[in-house]
Amino acid sequence: MIDKHTVALVTGADRGLGAKFVEILLAQGAGKVYAATRRPVKDAAHSVDRRIVPLLLDVTDPKQVEEAAGIAPDVTLLINNAGVNFQASALSADQPEHARMEMEVNYFATLSMAKAFSPHLIAARGAMVNILSILARVTLAPMTSLCASKAAALRLTEGLDAELSPHGVRVFAVMPGAIDTDMSRGYEGDKLSTDDVVNATLAALDGGEREVYVGQMATGVARMLAADRATIQAQIIGVSPTSAD
Numbered sequence: 068m069i070d071k072h073t074v075a076l077v078t079g080a081d082r083g084l085g086a087k088f089v090e091i092l093l094a095q096g097a098g099k100v101y102a103a104t105r106r107p108v109k110d111a112a113h114s115v116d117r118r119i120v121p122l123l124l125d126v127t128d129p130k131q132v133e134e135a136a137g138i139a140p141d142v143t144l145l146i147n148n149a150g151v152n153f154q155a156s157a158l159s160a161d162q163p164e165h166a167r168m169e170m171e172v173n174y175f176a177t178l179s180m181a182k183a184f185s186p187h188l189i190a191a192r193g194a195m196v197n198i199l200s201i202l203a204r205v206t207l208a209p210m211t212s213l214c215a216s217k218a219a220a221l222r223l224t225e226g227l228d229a230e231l232s233p234h235g236v237r238v239f240a241v242m243p244g245a246i247d248t249d250m251s252r253g254y255e256g257d258k259l260s261t262d263d264v265v266n267a268t269l270a271a272l273d274g275g276e277r278e279v280y281v282g283q284m285a286t287g288v289a290r291m292l293a294a295d296r297a298t299i300q301a302q303i304i305g306v307s308p309t310s311a312d
């Protein structure tokens with residue numbers, strides 16, 4: 068539950084999903100929100116709402132990550148939202164460079180943020196939210212390296228949850244389908260609103276599920292991946308699993 072004792076830190080807070088996290092956390096009554104951005108932001112909301120603490124943070128810069136952990140020791144809810152997607156297939160011309168950058172931001176930065184902020188989260192018995200993607204569970208060939216980086220971050224999230232839950236810290240993997248932000252501007256299909264993704268994520272903090280699938284696309288993929296062969300076969304031919312054997 069978000070309340071006045073909640074001190075959140077959101078990475079990539081200047082636009083898209085990150086900006087919406089800041090807005091809704093404040094609307095739900097958070098006591099303080101560190102809005103971390105890699106460039107200084109001129110936003111009227113920062114000067115109007117004194118609960119917002121702007122923080123300069125390129126998540127791929129270990130020194131800035133350490134400094135952020137020093138500036139924000141009171142964090143109870145860490146939201147690792149910053150991410151990049153170069154929409155690169157495995158064999159595309161720019162692939163090696165793009166693949167490395169996706170791993171840097173989507174995987175290694177999540178790891179270094181987790182290491183830097185874990186002592187604070189343990190002290191607060193708080194929570195960490197890693198914004199992944201349903202593409203952590205399946206590969207879409209035109210963005211193979213993005214899928215690989217999110218899959219790596221999912222494995223990381225599972226490991227962090229196992230390591231931190233004995234200390235009272237819960238670690239969530241949020242896996243939405245396409246969201247209506249700059250990142251998916253070229254995608255023509257149905258997209259989730261940032262409001263829906265943020266509300267589903269914050270609601271999940273009160274539940275027992277560590278894997279949070281948001282939207283029909285993501286829940287549908289998760290359901291299919293959880294089904295055994297007989298169930299999928301039965302769905303295809305439209306009979307119950309037992310009669311399909």
Ligand SMILES: NC(=O)c1ccc[n+]([C@@H]2O[C@H](COP(=O)([O-])OP(=O)(O)OC[C@H]3O[C@@H](n4cnc5c(N)ncnc54)[C@H](OP(=O)(O)O)[C@@H]3O)[C@@H](O)[C@H]2O)c1
Pocket residue numbers: 078079080081082083084085104105106124125126127147148149150151152172198199200201243244245246247248249250251
């Ligand atoms: N959009 C989708 O369809 C979709 C679907 C599933 C999951 N997601 C995930 O949702 C998260 C938010 O993405 P979005 O949709 O809001 O995309 P977005 O509008 O492109 O925003 C990406 C954010 O990440 C920040 N960022 C990138 N590299 C950074 C770095 N090195 N250090 C600090 N911040 C950095 C960007 O900062 P700048 O403004 O400085 O570039 C920006 O604030 C990402 O993890 C993304 O993978 C998105």
